[in-house]
Amino acid sequence: MTKCDKFLIILVLIVSIISIIIIGKATSNYDTTYAEIYVDGNLYKKYSLDKNLNEVVTIETKHGKNIIEIEGYNVRMIESSCINKLCIKQGTIHKQGQLIVCLPNKVVVQIIGKNSSSDLDTISY
Ligand SMILES: [Zn+2]
Incomplete structure (x- = not known):
C-alpha cells in the first residue's frame, strides 16, 4: 500500500x-413533535410527544365519541363511535405529517414537527 x-x-x-x-x-x-387533536376544525388538545408519555384522550361531542391513545411517540385511535371505524383502521401514527381522520365524528389527529430555532408563535398561546 x-x-x-x-x-x-x-x-x-x-x-x-x-x-x-x-x-x-x-x-x-425537528427537535420536538406534537400531536394535535382537532374537533370540529378547532384545536382541542396538543401534546408534546415524549417517550414517557402515556395518555388516553376521550373526546365526546355531539357527533360521537372517540378515544385516542398516545403512547410515547405513537398515537392511535383505540375507540370510536363512528360506523366505518376507518380511523381505528388507520393504525398507529408517529411521523411528522401523518394524521388520523375520523370524518363522521369530525376528529382529526395530526403529528407536527417543530424546530425550536424557527418560529415558535404556533405553540405559545
Ligand atoms: Zn372514525
Whole structure:
C-alpha cells in the first residue's frame, strides 16, 4: 500500500462520516413533535410527544365519541363511535405529517414537527 492509497482510504472514510452526520441531521430536523387533536376544525388538545408519555384522550361531542391513545411517540385511535371505524383502521401514527381522520365524528389527529430555532408563535398561546 502506497502513501497515496492510505490517503485515499482516509479521505473516503472522512467523507462518509461527514455525510452520515449530514443525513442524520436532515432526518432529525425537528427537535420536538406534537400531536394535535382537532374537533370540529378547532384545536382541542396538543401534546408534546415524549417517550414517557402515556395518555388516553376521550373526546365526546355531539357527533360521537372517540378515544385516542398516545403512547410515547405513537398515537392511535383505540375507540370510536363512528360506523366505518376507518380511523381505528388507520393504525398507529408517529411521523411528522401523518394524521388520523375520523370524518363522521369530525376528529382529526395530526403529528407536527417543530424546530425550536424557527418560529415558535404556533405553540405559545
Ligand atoms: Zn372514525
